[in-house]
Amino acid sequence: MSGMQVLIQKEWLESMRNGKWIWLPIAFAILAMSQPLTMYYMPQLLEIAGGLPEGAVIDIPAPSGEEVLSGVLSQYTFLGTLLFVLAAMNVIVHERNNGSIIFISVRPVSALSYILSKWISLLVLYLISFMISFVIAWYYTNILFSMVSAAKLFGSIGIYSIWLCFLVALVLSVSTFLKSNSSIAGVSIGILAILALASELAPVYMKWSPTQLQSQAVQALQQTIISDLWLPITVTVLVTIFLLCLAIWRMKQWDYSGH
């Protein structure tokens, strides 16, 4: 584990250089701000879009702050997940394809510390982007709609963070098996889509599913008691550990001599 700190520093330097530390937080902040703003200006937007008969009165009841923040979370479910997967797809493959993995493999660095350093550095970036953007959305919601208590906000952030741990582990694990960016993104999104679809179609059988955490993060905003919270959390933590072990095991099988 001694090489861990050096590896994490290397990862950070790398993501500073390729701009990930700038564009990802900014993209999330824009995503988070645009939801409360579009909901606030919805009547004006409808008016500009036109197509309403003369004299029609648009009367949309103002949504509560909780509803607006739930809307932000559902934006994250789709666009956010896409950004997270796309930003993580090349972290391992890039080093395998350009050969710098060979330099790492001749040093006394274990597969464990290599995979863990990738996981931790991506996760820190993602958690920071997510939290900052969600707090910005909360700030806007409090100004434009109604006040949402900070306790609900942080409960929701906590549940969503566990989901992010799983998401990063999944993409890393997939990327130890495949060698092209697009196939890694495709397979990861495919797995997530199947899980989400299954939760949608058969919610009774999918209570354990990690995707359940996304809807529970929404529930955490709206009520204080969340149904069946601990089952998906336990399963997600176990699956995350399993995925990381799988990635470490798979990395030990790599053949460094050729491609």
Place this chain on the structure above:
Amino acid sequence: MLQEINWSLLMPIIVLQVILMSFALWNCFKEEAVSGPKWMWVFIIIVINIIGPILYFIAGRKNK
């Protein structure tokens, strides 16, 4: 119509978009080689709002 909009609410989002775009442009010019012609990426970054710069960072940068 336009007077009804409170610009101080929209300002942060516009500023962030400009930062994102200028950072992508700066990065694109600095890079000696990008995947595909450089003028195409400059065009994409400027014309497609928000998505253009993100596309550049995901697909435009060559893995060195």
